[in-house]
Amino acid sequence: MNTLNTRQQAQLAFIASNAELEVGHPDDCPLPLATLATTDGSEDYVSRVLSGGLTAHVYRIEAQGRSWTLKRARERCLVQNTDGQTSFLNEVQRRADLRELKRDPILGERLIGIVDTCYGSFRQGVLLSPWIEGDPIATWNERQLTQLFEMLAALLLGGLFEWDLCPGNTLDDGHVRLFDFGYMYRFDPLRQFNSNGTEMPQFHAAERFETRQYFAHLLALEQREESLALAAFALEKRIALEAYGRLHMELETRGASSTVLDWLAGIIGEWKHAMRGDLEALYLKEAWRSHWLDLHDDLSGQTCTASTLARIGWLERTTRERHGDLQRLLPVEPQRQLVEELRRARQLAERWQIA
Template identity: 70%
Template sequence: MTPEQNRHAAQLAFVASGAELNIGTPEECPLPVDQLVATRGDEPYVRERFSAGLTAHVYRIHAQGQDWTLKLAREKCKVQNVDGQTSFLNEIQRRADLRHLKHDPLLTDRLSAIVDTRYASFRHGVLLSPWIEGVAIQAWDERQLLQLFDTLVALLLGGLFEWDLCTGNTLDDGQVRLFDFGYMYRFDPLRAFNSNGTAMPQFHAAERFETRQYFAHLLRLEQDGERLALDAFTLEKRIAVEAYQGLRAELASRGAAPVVLDWLDGIIATWKRALVNDVSELYLQEAWRSHWLDLHDDLSGQTCTPSTLARIGWLERTARERYADVQRLVVVESKNRLFDQLREARQLAQRWQVA
C-alpha cells in the first residue's frame, strides 16, 4: 500500500476500535467537559460563533478570566473524502505530536507560532485552545512571509507536513500563527519529500502555501496590475530560497538521504535561476500549477467557494490567451479537452459551493 493508503487504513481502524485519544485532563478545562460538549452558541460564556469550519463548530468562549477557542467536531465533516472524515482525529494526533515537539530544545522557539492545546478528547469531539487575538491575512508582507517559512521549516524538521495552508488556517497577531492541523501528517524528513514518501516530489511546503493560499492573494493583486503580483511573487521566492537553503543544510547535517538533498537542490536551483533571469515564466508555471491543484482539491472534497470560481476564471483566461506558453511549461491536455474540463469544473464548483 502507498503511505496515504496506510494512513487511511490506520485512521479508519482507530475510529472503528472505540479507543480514546486525549490531550490533557478534564481538570485542566476552564469549564466542565460535559458543559463544553453541550455548547450550542447561545450560552452566556460564548462570545462568538463561527460556522465556516468544515470539520468542526468553532466558538470563542470566555472562562476563568480569559478567552478560549472551542472546537466541537461536526457529526459529519463537510469534506467528502477519507482525509476529511478523519480530520478531527488527525488534528488531535498532531496536536499531541506538537505538544511533544515543543519540548525539543532545538525546536521550542521556532514552534512558538503554533497554538497550544489545553484539552482534547476524540470521543467527546472536543478541542480547547487559548484564543488567538489575530486577524486573517489579506495581503502578505515580508515580515509575515519570513515568520511563516521559519515555522514551516521547523515543522518539517520535526517530521510534520502541513497540506492545508489555506487562508482560514493562518492568523496574524504580530506573529503568523498556525492553529488547524486536520491535514497535517507525519513523515520522515530524512528519507521522504512529504507524507507520501518520494512518490510525489511536486508537493512541498512552499508549494502547499502557494497553492492553497498565496496565489489566491496574487490573483487579487493581478486586478491592480501584473507588476504588483510579480513583485510579490519575487519577494516570496527570495524568502523561500533562503528558507530551503537553511532546511537543506540542517537535513544534511542530520544525515538526510541523497534523494532528499538532490530534490531540494533541484527546487532551489530552479528558483534561483528564475530570480536571476526572468521570474515571469516561473510565475506562469507555478500560477497554473497552484490554481489547477487547488481547484481539484476543492472538487475532491466538494468544498468549493467563490475563490474556486475565480481560479477557474484565471485558468480559462490564461488558456485562451497563453495556451502555447502554458503548454511549453507544464503538461496540459489539448486545448479543446482542457476547455471541456474547465467547463465541467465550473459546473461542479457552482453545485458544490459551501456556505
C-alpha cells in the same frame, strides 16, 4: 499499499475501535468537560460563534477570566473524502505531537506561532486552546512570510507536513499563527518528501502555501496590476529560497538521504535560475499549478467557494490566451481538452458552493 492508503486505513481502524485519544487532562479545562462537549453556541459563556469550520463547530468562550477557542467535532465533516472524515482524529493526533515538539530544545523556539492546546479528546469531540487575538492575513508582507517559512521549516524538521495552508488557517497577532491541523501528517523528513513518501515530489511546504493561499492573493493583485503580483511573487520566492537553503543544510547535517537532498536542491536550483532570469515564466508555471491543484482540492471535497470560481476564471483565460507558453513550461493537455475540462469543473464548482 502506498503511504497515503496505509495512513488512511490506520485512521479508519482507530475510528472504528473504542480507543480514546486525549491531549492534556480534563482538569486543565476552565469548564467541566461535559459542558464543553455539549456546547452549541447558545450558552452565556459563548461570546462568539465562528462560521466556516468544515470539520468542527468553533466557538469563542469566556471562562476563568480569559478567552478560549472551543472546537466541537461535527457529526459529519463537510469535506466529502476520507481525509475529511478522519480530520478531527488527525488534529487531535497532531496536537499531541505538537505539544511534544514545542518542548524540543532546538525546534521549540521556532514554533511559537503554533497554538497551544489546553485539552483535546477525540471521543468527546473537544479541542480547547487559548483564543488568538489575531486577524486573517489579507496582504502578506516580508515579516509575515519570514515567520511562516521559519515555522514551516521547523515543522518539516520535526517530521510534520501541513497540507492545508489556506487563508482560514493563518492569523496574525504580531506573529503569524497556525491553529488548525486537520490535514497535517507525520513523515520522515530524512527519507521522504512529504507524508506521501516519495511518490509525489511536486508537493512541498512552499507549494502548499502557494497553492492553498498565496496565488489567490496574487490573483487579486493581478486584477489590479500585474506588476504588483510579480513583485509580491518575487518577495515570497526570495524568502522561500532562503528558508529552503537553510533547510537543506539542516537536513544534510541530520543525515538526510541523497534522494531528499537532491530533490530539494532541484527546487532551489530552479528558483535561483528564475530569480536571475525569467521570473515571469516561473510565475506562469507555478500559478497554473497552484490554481489547477487548488481547484481539484475543492472539487474532491465538494467544498467550493467564490475563490474556486475565480481560479477557474484564471485557468480559462490562460488556456485561451497563453496555451503555447504553458506547453513550453508544463506537460498540459491540448487546448480543446482543457477548455472542456474547465467547463465541467465550473459546472461542479457552481453546484458545490458552500456558505
